[in-house]
Amino acid sequence: MLPDTIKKAEKAKEKKSPYGYDIDLEKFIKEEAGEHERINKATEVPKKMRNTLLKVGVDPTEKERAGTFIQVDQTGIYSSQASKTVEIMGLNLALEKYNWLKDYMWKVVAPDTDKYTAHTALRESEGNIGGYFIRSKPNSREIFPLQACMFIGDERVMQTLHNIIIAEENSELHIITGCATGEDVSSALHLGITEFYIKKGAKVTYTMIHNWAEQVEVRPRTGILVGDNATFINNYILTSPVKSIQSYPTAYCTGENSRVVFQSILGGRKESILDMGSRVILDGKGSSAEIVSRAVSKDKSEIYSRGHLAGRVPEVKGHLECHGLVLSDDSMIYAVPELVGSATDLEMSHEAAVGKIAEEEILYLTSRGLTEEEAASMIVRGFLSMDIKGLPPELAEETKRMLDMSLKGM
Amino acid sequence: MLLEITDLAVEVEGKEVLEDIDLYIDKGETHVLLGPNGSGKSTLFMTILGFPKYKVKKGEIIFKGKDITELPTTERVRMGIGVSFQNPPPIRGVKLIDLLKIENGQTVEEELNPEIMETAKKLKFDERFLERDVNMGFSGGEVKRSEILQLLAQKPDFIMFDEPDSGVDIENVELLAEEINTLLEKDKKPGQRQRAGLLITHLGYILNFVRADIAHVLLDGKIACTGNPKEILDDIRTEGFNGCVRCCQTQ
Numbered sequence: 062m063l064p065d066t067i068k069k070a071e072k073a074k075e076k077k078s079p080y081g082y083d084i085d086l087e088k089f090i091k092e093e094a095g096e097h098e099r100i101n102k103a104t105e106v107p108k109k110m111r112n113t114l115l116k117v118g119v120d121p122t123e124k125e126r127a128g129t130f131i132q133v134d135q136t137g138i139y140s141s142q143a144s145k146t147v148e149i150m151g152l153n154l155a156l157e158k159y160n161w162l163k164d165y166m167w168k169v170v171a172p173d174t175d176k177y178t179a180h181t182a183l184r185e186s187e188g189n190i191g192g193y194f195i196r197s198k199p200n201s202r203e204i205f206p207l208q209a210c211m212f213i214g215d216e217r218v219m220q221t222l223h224n225i226i227i228a229e230e231n232s233e234l235h236i237i238t239g240c241a242t243g244e245d246v247s248s249a250l251h252l253g254i255t256e257f258y259i260k261k262g263a264k265v266t267y268t269m270i271h272n273w274a275e276q277v278e279v280r281p282r283t284g285i286l287v288g289d290n291a292t293f294i295n296n297y298i299l300t301s302p303v304k305s306i307q308s309y310p311t312a313y314c315t316g317e318n319s320r321v322v323f324q325s326i327l328g329g330r331k332e333s334i335l336d337m338g339s340r341v342i343l344d345g346k347g348s349s350a351e352i353v354s355r356a357v358s359k360d361k362s363e364i365y366s367r368g369h370l371a372g373r374v375p376e377v378k379g380h381l382e383c384h385g386l387v388l389s390d391d392s393m394i395y396a397v398p399e400l401v402g403s404a405t406d407l408e409m410s411h412e413a414a415v416g417k418i419a420e421e422e423i424l425y426l427t428s429r430g431l432t433e434e435e436a437a438s439m440i441v442r443g444f445l446s447m448d449i450k451g452l453p454p455e456l457a458e459e460t461k462r463m464l465d466m467s468l469k470g471m
Numbered sequence: 472m473l474l475e476i477t478d479l480a481v482e483v484e485g486k487e488v489l490e491d492i493d494l495y496i497d498k499g500e501t502h503v504l505l506g507p508n509g510s511g512k513s514t515l516f517m518t519i520l521g522f523p524k525y526k527v528k529k530g531e532i533i534f535k536g537k538d539i540t541e542l543p544t545t546e547r548v549r550m551g552i553g554v555s556f557q558n559p560p561p562i563r564g565v566k567l568i569d570l571l572k573i574e575n576g577q578t579v580e581e582e583l584n585p586e587i588m589e590t591a592k593k594l595k596f597d598e599r600f601l602e603r604d605v606n607m608g609f610s611g612g613e614v615k616r617s618e619i620l621q622l623l624a625q626k627p628d629f630i631m632f633d634e635p636d637s638g639v640d641i642e643n644v645e646l647l648a649e650e651i652n653t654l655l656e657k658d659k660k661p662g663q664r665q666r667a668g669l670l671i672t673h674l675g676y677i678l679n680f681v682r683a684d685i686a687h688v689l690l691d692g693k694i695a696c697t698g699n700p701k702e703i704l705d706d707i708r709t710e711g712f713n714g715c716v717r718c719c720q721t722q
């Protein structure tokens with residue numbers, strides 16, 4: 062690791078994040094890599110874990126998957142690859158294999174962003190490297206998705222990881238990634254750095270499903286660099302309770318005609334605090350962005366749905382859409398759409414609406430024989446089950462199934 | 472008697488809308504409800520359906536021999552009441568096909584009953600259309616056809632149609648009328664029909680295709696006149712609602 066990175070991280074060790082409440086990192090156990098045994102086949106994961114994996118879209122049979130990576134706590138226990146055009150492996154192995162890879166580390170996410178990035182960088186410098194490396198070859202197209210699972214199996218563990226995803230020029234790559242905790246884990250901390258490098262003409266879709274336990278704290282940090290004519294599509298689904306999650310991925314559309322779409326589906330339950338944002342910096346001529354989110358708050362949950370579009374050069378376009386339904390008096394949704402235009406001739410807009418379920422809609426469904434509760438849950442599920450755009454047909458269908466499954470609990 | 476309404480008075484948002492309503496509808500009958508805008512026709516529908524905003528101040532509603540005046544809508548519908556709305560709301564994410572399954576007693580996971588699919592085709596809906604969110608961006612005519620299709624899936628015993636023909640072109644009115652006749656078992660002899668209907672119409676054009684037995688004219692929240700649908704419609708056409716009521720009173 063570069064000495065400069067370590068220096069920066071050292072300085073930021075105590076730096077609080079401007080979003081999300083501060084987490085005391087000392088409360089968690091820093092497990093070493095290698096605590097869990099590697100497995101030879103994804104189907105060898107313990108039975109209990111298997112069901113959890115399925116819930117977050119990770120299929121242990123690896124049917125119609127281009128490759129798989131599984132990390133448990135701090136240990137990469139499994140990786141496999143069925144495709145000839147994409148690579149997937151633990152970041153530690155990739156760093157040994159490719160000398161050039163270090164040049165991609167901490168370039169779109171700064172190590173001194175906050176204490177969480179700093180801690181992850183420092184643990185890395187001590188040899189505790191979690192996370193995966195994915196790379197698609199130039200001019201390749203893999204229609205089957207890669208799948209990655211970050212699993213927390215031990216109580217009070219601090220999971221740190223660093224993912225690097227490189228889509229070489231004119232390649233297409235799809236990733237399903239699930240994060241989950243074991244059934245017997247109640248509290249834990251997940252810190253995940255993810256850096257995307259999407260080169261000229263490439264397309265990456267990244268569909269993430271989270272399924273944490275009720276006392277788990279989550280602080281991912283994500284940066285995406287999008288090149289000329291490249292596309293990045295991010296889909297995020299969370300409908301299960303968590304203690305708190307705060308994430309604000311930033312995409313840098315530096316390439317000409319680059320395009321970014323963020324689609325988020327947030328179901329707040331119990332006492333969850335979900336602080337979820339998406340930020341796009343439109344720096345490339347003709348670049349465009351779309352941020353769409355649907356949020357439903359139940360019980361005592363708090364949802365902060367943030368969106369930020371910054372247009373910095375002429376001829377860029379952006380739209381931000383944020384809709385929320387508040388289902389209980391003890392819950393709340395705070396929609397924060399932000400637009401910053403600092404060039405002439407750009408087109409940016411936003412649309413935000415937070416409200417309750419329309420009485421008229423409930424009545425309509427009761428007049429078809431549904432009870433009020435059935436009607437409300439049908440409307441809520443309908444509200445959240447937005448059409449996820451940009452996926453190839455098979456993956457779109459599968460994602461729809463996963464979404465339907467996630468929405469059953471709502 | 473399928474439906475018996477006696478001495479009904481109804482308030483909406485603190486406003487007295489209906490008063491002194493007596494209405495008896497038996498199996499096999501089709502009644503027509505006429506009246507100027509704002510006279511309370513939709514209010515009477517919503518009251519029979521049991522929407523909470525419509526407060527019954529007086530009187531009772533008996534359906535299939537049971538007092539349903541205080542029953543929630545869901546239970547009334549499950550007892551066999553069905554309605555097609557004048558202006559149903561669009562619901563984002565709730566697919567017409569899923570509603571059809573539920574109305575037909577299926578679960579959303581099942582394939583749609585092929586019979587319903589056939590009926591949908593008769594009403595000029597293809598599979599793609601059924602996948603759409605209900606009433607979202609439907610044209611005026613599509614809304615009416617979708618309402619009738621849902622009733623065909625539901626097969627209620629007492630069916631209320633709130634202006635099924637308004638905003639519908641002539642060809643489509645005939646198409647709708649045909650399905651309304653199916654719903655009301657018009658192919659059977661009156662004595663063999665199990666179902667009954669109450670139909671609101673302004674123009675009466677649909678009555679050229681759906682044979683009605685009795686017409687009522689609602690004026691200012693009261694049933695001002697009851698009689699033969701054809702005669703009443705003719706009176707309204709020539710003398711207006713007030714003229715029609717006057718001649719009702721002289722008869």
Ligand SMILES: Nc1ncnc2c1ncn2[C@@H]1O[C@H](COP(=O)(O)OP(=O)(O)OP(=O)(O)O)[C@@H](O)[C@H]1O
Nearest residue numbers: 483484486488506507508509510511512513514515
């Ligand atoms: N929710 C409501 N709040 C206040 N007033 C209402 C409400 N619903 C109905 N009304 C009033 O009750 C009266 C009867 O309305 P209703 O909709 O029943 O008339 P209608 O006969 O169906 O008219 P149209 O032919 O225009 O459909 C009107 O004066 C109307 O404004």
Ligand SMILES: [Mg+2]
Nearest residue numbers: 512513557633
């Ligand atoms: Mg009306």
